Amino acid sequence: ERVVVSGVTYNKNEAKIEIMHVPDVPGIAAKLFKPIADANIVVDMIIQTSSTEKGFADVAFTVPKSDFSKTLQIVKSSLKEIGGKEINADENIAKVSIVGVGMRSHSSVAAQMFSALAKEGINIHMISTSEIKISCIIDAKYTELAVRALHDAFGLDKPEVTEER
Amino acid sequence: ERVVVSGVTYNKNEAKIEIMHVPDVPGIAAKLFKPIADANIVVDMIIQTSSTEKGFADVAFTVPKSDFSKTLQIVKSSLKEIGGKEINADENIAKVSIVGVGMRSHSSVAAQMFSALAKEGINIHMISTSEIKISCIIDAKYTELAVRALHDAFGLDKPEVTEER
Numbered sequence A, B: 001e002r003v004v005v006s007g008v009t010y011n012k013n014e015a016k017i018e019i020m021h022v023p024d025v026p027g028i029a030a031k032l033f034k035p036i037a038d039a040n041i042v043v044d045m046i047i048q049t050s051s052t053e054k055g056f057a058d059v060a061f062t063v064p065k066s067d068f069s070k071t072l073q074i075v076k077s078s079l080k081e082i083g084g085k086e087i088n089a090d091e092n093i094a095k096v097s098i099v100g101v102g103m104r105s106h107s108s109v110a111a112q113m114f115s116a117l118a119k120e121g122i123n124i125h126m127i128s129t130s131e132i133k134i135s136c137i138i139d140a141k142y143t144e145l146a147v148r149a150l151h152d153a154f155g156l157d158k159p160e161v162t163e164e165r
């Protein structure tokens, strides 16, 4: 598959919420997301990794900025039932993504994206990938710099920048 | 958008590697993935969340089982340079995913998937989402049970099960 990184997208309308150190047992993810779904809040990225301590996990997700405080309220009220240790939340974030077909079979694309952001001193707070897209959560203030750096890194002349949604 | 969960896919050919507690500073993700890319190893899911301790992050990813020990070797040799604390690795995993258009705007779809797996006592080790797909990493031994449970949960009569790749 020829790699075609065809564009860069960004989204400044999201906020991130992370629940640290939840018990890594069946049912926890369902308990966390059910009340959020019941409130009709659209969740965008959901990511989970193991926590540093064995038997625990860290779960992070993004929601529209407009739903940030409502979601935070819901998560705070279920933190005890879920057994989470703490909540990290940040509204001043942006999601920058590169999109293209065939990216998956070229693992250098991800490394190139991370290097391009590193060269500009932009810290990556969250990463999530799919077959056609690699997304990084960064500080909102670096959005324009990140978009430009990614254009240069992937030789996209006429910036095909689309703001998501 | 009408939610259309059109199918369930699974992939038993992957292995997961997690690098715990890396410094959350620019350049670390690039240092981690560059040598893996240079070895032409195709990385599938990449996810990163913050670590429990402020200033650190946990990064996880999956590679084809056939590249598992080679990748582990590479990661072990760069662990010091990256400043990671430890590596978790597991070959006995499977990725189960639900796919469909319009999933993003229906946050109950994710909660339903997590509940369906919880009802069967299946623990979710990693989660990653995109606009058209929600993927969970589970123990390989539960693959068939998970696929059946997800079919039932989303009312998919004629199982449209596809094994990825």
Ligand SMILES: C[C@@H](O)[C@H](N)C(=O)O
Pocket: A022, A023, A024, A025, A026, A027, A028, A029, A030, A048, A057, A059, B114, B118, B122, B123, B124, B125
């Ligand atoms: C942390 C959470 O995902 C848990 N492992 C579950 O299966 O629900």
Ligand SMILES: C[C@@H](O)[C@H](N)C(=O)O
Pocket: A114, A118, A122, A123, A124, A125, B022, B023, B024, B025, B026, B027, B028, B029, B030, B048, B057, B059
């Ligand atoms: C952990 C790693 O992603 C780091 N934050 C970076 O920007 O590279």
